[in-house]
Amino acid sequence: MTELPFRLRLIRRDGASRRAALLAPLAALLAAGLVNFLLYIAMGKDPAAVFYAMLVEPFVSWSSFSEVLLKLTPLLLIAEGLAVGFRAKVINIGAEGQFILGAIFAASIPVWFPEATGGWIWALMLLLGGIGGALWATVPAFWRVRLNASEILVTLMMSLIAAQLLNYLLVGPWKDPMGFNFPQSVMFQNDAILPTLIPGTRVNVALILAFVWAGLIYLYMQKSFQGYQLLVGGLAPHATAYAGFSEGRAVWLSLLIGGFAAGLAGAAEVAGPLGQLQRSVSSGYGYTAIIVAYLGGLHPIGIIFSSLLIAALNIGGDNAMVSADLPKAAVEVFQGSLLVFYLAAITLVRFRIQWRPPQEVRA
Amino acid sequence: MPSPLLTLRGLGKSYGSVRANHAIDLEVAEGSIHAILGENGAGKSTLMKLIYGVETPDAGEILWRGAPLRVTSPAEARRAGIGMVFQHFSLFDTLTVVENISLVVPGTKADLGQRIRTLGQTFGLDVDPQAYVHALSVGERQRVEIIRCLMTDPRLLILDEPTSVLPPQSVERLFQTLQRLKEGGVSILFISHKLDEVRAICDRATILRAGTVVDNVDPRGHDAHALARMMIGHAMPEMAHARSLAPGEVLLQVDRLNHRPDDPFAMALADMSFEVRTGEVLGLAGVSGNGQAELTRLISGEWTLPRADAERVRMMGRPVGDRGAADRRELGFAFVPEERLGRGAVPDMSLADNSLLTAHRLGLVRNGLIDRTREAAFTRRCIEEFDVRAPGPEAEAGALSGGNLQKFIVGRELMLAPRLLFVAQPTWGVDIGAATAIRRRLVELRNQGCAIFVISEEIEELFEICDRVMVIREGRLSPSLRIAETDVQEVGRYMVGTREGTGGGDERAHS
Amino acid sequence: MTSDLNRRGFLKSTAATGLAAALAPAIAHAADEPLGIVLVLPSPLGDVGWGHALSAGLDPIKAALGDKAKITVLENIPEGPDADRIMTKAVADGNKFLIAGSFGYQNGALQVAKRNPDVSVLHASGFMTAPNFSPFAARYYQATYLMGMAAAAVSKSGKLGSVSAFPIPELITSVNAFALGAQAINPKVEVSVVWVNSWFDPAKEQEAAKALLAQGCDVIFSNAQDSPSVVSVCEEAGAYVWNLNSSMQKYAPKKYLGCVATDWSPFFSQQINDHIAGTFKGTVAFLGVADKVVKVVDWSKDIPADVMTKITEAEGKIADGSLSVFAGPIAKQDGSEGVAAGASMDDAAIVAMDWHVKGVTTPLPK
Known part of the structure; x- marks a missing residue:
């Protein structure tokens, strides 16, 4: 009897129903809603108020929705970039570090030229940010291609180094001389701040950039031969060698695209809502984007929806804290349980559970 | 009369609209070597998967020594006494031979290693128990699969094209092995398209075509041409003999x-x-x-x-x-590799996208973008010219039977001229x-x-x-x-x- | 009941968002609308530390105003865009009194104040002011001076240490006063500082404390930590330890030297009353022993009686203004003159202090 005593098994369905696939997110929302409803009752909070603040308000209140769009911007940028690599099985988990480098590169302009004026400044900062992120990603690319070092480890390590570099700059050479020794740079001049897209909100031009980027990635992955080669590398590495596609180039492209996107997002963050370089620029977007990318099925269009979902969940969570007096921990429970139920639901779309009565088979 | 070892009654299995098996009746007697003959896509592999518990039938029943048997997993099949060697192998590349076997067979590695050597010597299945599977050739991997099955002491052994990777001398020895197993009371289900082999060692042959049983014969009483005709439904094409050419460049x-x-x-x-x-x-x-x-x-x-x-x-x-x-x-230069899935073709991609793998040189890519129309046209031509049985260019390569995929890959490479x-x-x-x-x-x-x-x-x-x-x-x-x-x-x-x-x-x- | 009000509150606010901002005050001043008070904190709200002290400062107000006030405490809000949004949202929800509990909230909180003239904002530790925006800070240095006296009395090695959050003036003055107080008892005492650059990072704080202990420090000052990490490490190692804001005696029952406690309730009550009366003014609030905001509690019994007498005496003089902690002559770290004999630092100099006094051995990060 070497068999495990499991009586439940997952059996792959012959064909996943499209209707079930569409219903899965709703089912997940219902399940998470029910569980958390009971939790709020037990906590003595008004579930209706919580759910309104968390799930409805991000979409019906214009100010809330603008914040959703603001939050969506870096997630969409990074996740689209990462998904290219993930589909090529180049696992870049160091987007956080590339994001930080993008922020640092972008901040170099207002830090070194605080008096400069002109509309080109923010545009140059975004470009520099992308370059900074891509440069940071060249290190793991080089190590992987030349020395066959796992890019998973190297990108992660590079994130830690990036965080230390940021610390060094902020407590050292880039510290605001008038900032009472607080580890942050000077406030950026007006021309170093991204133009606001919608008056009265913090939504800026980076949002357009993020959607353009998503479109480019869609074109790249679905239509271009280079994107196709990356897909082949991810699905069947031996086929890459067979066809004569360069594996090294796939690694370089994947990491450079991911790094560029993360760097761009970092630049948009310092030049957008932050307005100065400070340690809180590293707030985990690079890691959240990994979840966003996989939730979106690594598909450029799916990622638009998953980044919207995660952004809305975050803003909704903040709303629930402020308006419905929900503790932060409870907000995180809701977000976590929604993800768990969603993953369970899509698993059930692809698999069915089989109840196997024990001891049925006897020779 | 004792009940047969294995009886299938009206067994059926459909994948979506495709009927892979339909109303299959089959009896495998104790101590017999029973051949399943059929073209690619005739449903042989599906039938074996139903018996081995990899798939569950939609209709019909399986009797094991006269009693109903429901197998929902290979583990249950093995427990019942059914072993199977697949055409595509199920070994972990990063483990050694003995480690792979120890996943299924209890025992210390030293004992297992010894048993592997003994079985290898007895049945002509030489393999180093300490070798890593990824370093083994296809033929050696198949030997490991056969040994692994033999170690669980099966009553019924299913072999899917077992001889295709063995040299003639080893085939002879394998046949002797199979004979000895048969004498020891183990029945063998033998899938093959080598008609001479089937005629040499099999007691019975069941011929499948398009998912149904077309005949059930004693292969020793028919010649190879007759068997081939039953299999493909018409006379076998004659091979054009090569005339010698003056050697060139x-x-x-x-x-x-x-x-x-x-x-x-x-x-x-x-x-x-x-x-x-x-x-x-x-x-x-x-x-x-x-x-x-x-x-x-x-x-x-x-x-x-x-x-x-x-x-x-x-x-x-x-x-x-x-x-x-x-x-x-x-x-x-063009090249058809030994492994189709994952090397010659990407299983999760459509045939059209698999055309692109090497045929992108034929103008299927313009300005760095894929020309989907030309890609589909090329693929359709390949499917037609090389008789690939597939619904169309959008069919996933991994969903094709091994032979059909091979036809596609050969076709693609030949079309590169x-x-x-x-x-x-x-x-x-x-x-x-x-x-x-x-x-x-x-x-x-x-x-x-x-x-x-x-x-x-x-x-x-x-x-x-x-x-x-x-x-x-x-x-x-x-x-x-x-x-x-x-x-x-x-x-x-x-x-x-x-x-x-x-x-x-x-x-x-x-x- | 509360939640019912909540829902009504934000339904209204949702509607109001689309309307002209001018309508907002009208809604806020509707007859029985309770005053919404929001406190935003950078670290998790524990039962000790800075956040706890601020939060506790609101308790008497809750008791006094009852249904007329709705108090919301938002904890663990990272400084940056998220905090800005949350403060904006809180004000959009109809809250009129905002306490931004961390220096890092300065930019966002100031923006909120400028956009919402009917809202009053208190900002911890900052330096910017606006008509409806007041920075507030405690004169910790007055009490850390007293703790220095006690520390010098119980230290055997003459080496004192401090695990400090950020090298900002507020914390620098606390360390300097600690050194000056210690030197008043034993002129040879030296103070080492480790800056962890975080308000809340228990692992890093513990590491820093261990490093100081390894250097031979036997009294440790946990300067502005929101967790008892340093305190418990020192108790284990058998070194005296003390901290700011709220007592952590239960984490170090044997070696707890005392706590420079802050009681914000008198200040908060005053400011909230001003807001309701419509007389709120943006000023710098710098509050100390005399204001009853800063006070040492839970003195250790190990402090010799004669030193304790001196401490009590000094405390009285600080309260009545006859003793100034930063009265000259004070030498800088490098021996140069910091404050001339006979002179005394004024508040403007204290809130901008960016140098260490002699006796603090660790150079200040520049």
Whole structure:
């Protein structure tokens, strides 16, 4: 009897129903809603108020929705970039570090030229940010291609180094001389701040950039031969060698695209809502984007929806804290349980559970 | 009369709208060797999966010694006494042979290693228990699969094309093994399209066509042509015999090639020299695992040599030893690899996207973007011309049966109109009708002036299509033999090493 | 009941968002609308530390105003865009009194104040002011001076240490006063500082404490930590330890030297009353022993009686203004003159202090 005593098994369905696939997110929302409803009752909070603040308000209140769009911007940028690599099985988990480098590169302009004026400044900062992120990603690319070092480890390590570099700059050479020794740079001049897209909100031009980027990635992955080669590398590495596609180039492209996107997002963050370089620029977007990318099925269009979902969940969570007096921990429970139920639901779309009565088979 | 070991009644299985099996009736008697014959896509593999519990039937029932049996997993099937060796293997590449076996068979590794050696010696299935699976050739992996099954002491052993990777001498021994197993009361379900083999050892043969049973015969009472007709529904196509051509320009030249791989389990190649000219087919015979995989990769460009050794491999007169597969293909080289899934084709991609893998040179890509219309047109042509049984260009490669996928890959490479074609195992697992078609295409191509290099473990196939044949053994080449001047026995002797007087391990170990 | 009000509150606010901002005050001043008070904190609200002290400062107000006030405490809000959004949202929800509990909230909180003239904002530790925006800070240095006296009395090695959050003036003055107080008892005492650059990072704080202990420090000042990490490490190692804001005696029952506690309730009550009366003014609030905001509690019994007498005496003088902690002569770290004999640092100099006094051995990060 070497068999495990499991009586439940997952059996792959012959064909996943499209209707079930569409219903899965709703089912997940219902399940998470029910569980958390009971939790709020037990906590003595008004579930209706919580759910309104968390799930409805991000979409019906214009100010809330603008914040959703603001939050969506870096997630969409990074996740689209990462998904290219993930589909090529180049696992870049160091987007956080590339994001930080993008922020640092972008901040170099207002830090070194605080008096400069002109509309080109923010545009140059975004470009520099992308370059900074891509440069940071060249290190793991080089190590992987030349020395066959796992890019998973190297990108992660590079994130830690990036965080230390940021610390060094902020407590050292880039510290605001008038900032009472607080580890942050000077406030950026007006021309170093991204133009606001919608008056009265913090939504800026980076949002357009993020959607353009998503479109480019869609074109790249679905239509271009280079994107196709990356897909082949991810699905069947031996086929890459067979066809004569360069594996090294796939690694370089994947990491450079991911790094560029993360760097761009970092630049948009310092030049957008932050307005100065400070340690809180590293707030985990690079890691959240990994979840966003996989939730979106690594598909450029799916990622638009998953980044919207995660952004809305975050803003909704903040709303629930402020308006419905929900503790932060409870907000995180809701977000976590929604993800768990969603993953369970899509698993059930692809698999069915089989109840196997024990001891049925006897020779 | 005692109830048969295994009885199937009205068994059926559909995938969506496709009826893979329909109303299958079958009886396997105790102590018999029972053949399942059928073309690719006839439903043989599905039927075996139903019996082995990989898939569950939609209709009908399975009786085991007269009592109903419901198997929902291979583990249950094994417990009931059914073992199976698949056509595609289920071994973990990163584990050793003994580690793979210990996943299924209880016991210490030392004990298992000893049992593996004993079984290998008894049944002619030599394999090093400590070798890593990724370093084994296809043939060796199959041996591991067979050993693994034998270790669970089955009452019924299902073998899916077991002989296709074995040299003639080992096939003989395997047949002896099967005979001994049969005498010991183990029944054998034997899937094969080698009609002579079936006739040699099988007591019964059930013939499948399009998912249903068309006949149930004693194969010893029918000749190969009759069996083939039952299988494909019409008379077997005749093979056009190759007429000799005057040898032309040298398109592939391998000159004193030495290679020592990093992997300690891979075979080193020593001092290999040969050439292939326009209008000729050169064959390479040998027991798998003797360096074919390494030589294949060095010729295909999947592995490259240091720049200093560029001259070791020349194509179309140019040194290419240090160039990758893409550069070699640019010179007019095409290649069909041994593994279809994951190497020659990407299983999760459509046939259309698999066309792109090597046929992107034919104008399927413009300005860096894929031209979907041309891609689909190319794929449709390939499907039609090479009789690929697939719903269309959008069908996933992984959903095709092995033989159909092989037809597609061969078709794709032939449509590149190569000057030099390299094919490894052109008809492995392909049914007799399709195999004949593929061989005929190869000979046609040769007649048009293409230089062709074929690696095959089926000697008969090499004798059918080649002008010359060489044998590879332990990383060394035999002299090239003109087909007209040699025979299967001589090639077989080179394969096991007795010809050179080096004392062949295979012969001595088992005789 | 509360949640009912909540829902009504934000339904209204949702509607109001689309309307002209001018309508907002009208809604806020509707007859029985309770005053919404929001406190935003950078670290998790524990039962000790800075956040706890601020939060506790609101308790008497809750008791006094009852249904007329709705108090929301938002904890663990990272400084940056998220905090800005949350403060904006809180004000959009109709809250009128905002306490931004961390220096890092300065920019966002100031923006909120400028956009919402009817909202009053208190900002911890900052330096910017606006008509409806007041920075507030405690004169910790007055009490850390007293702790220095006690520390020098119980230290055997003469080496004192401090695990400090950020090298900003507020914390620098606390360390300096600690050193000056210690030197008043034993002129040879030296103080080492480790800056962890975080308000809340228990692992890093513990590491820093261990490093100081390894250097031979036997009294440790946990300067502005929101967790008892340093305190418990020192108790284990048998070194005296003390901290700011709220007592952590239960984490170090044997070696707890005392706590420079802050009681914000008098200040908060005053400011909230001003807001309701419409007399709120943006000023710098710098509150100390005399204001009863800063006070040492839980003195250790190990402090010798004669020193304790001196401490009580000094405390009285600080309260009545006859003793100034930063009265000259004070030498800088490098020996140069910091404050001339006979002179005394004024508040403007204290809130901008960016140098260490002699006796603090660790150089200040520049």
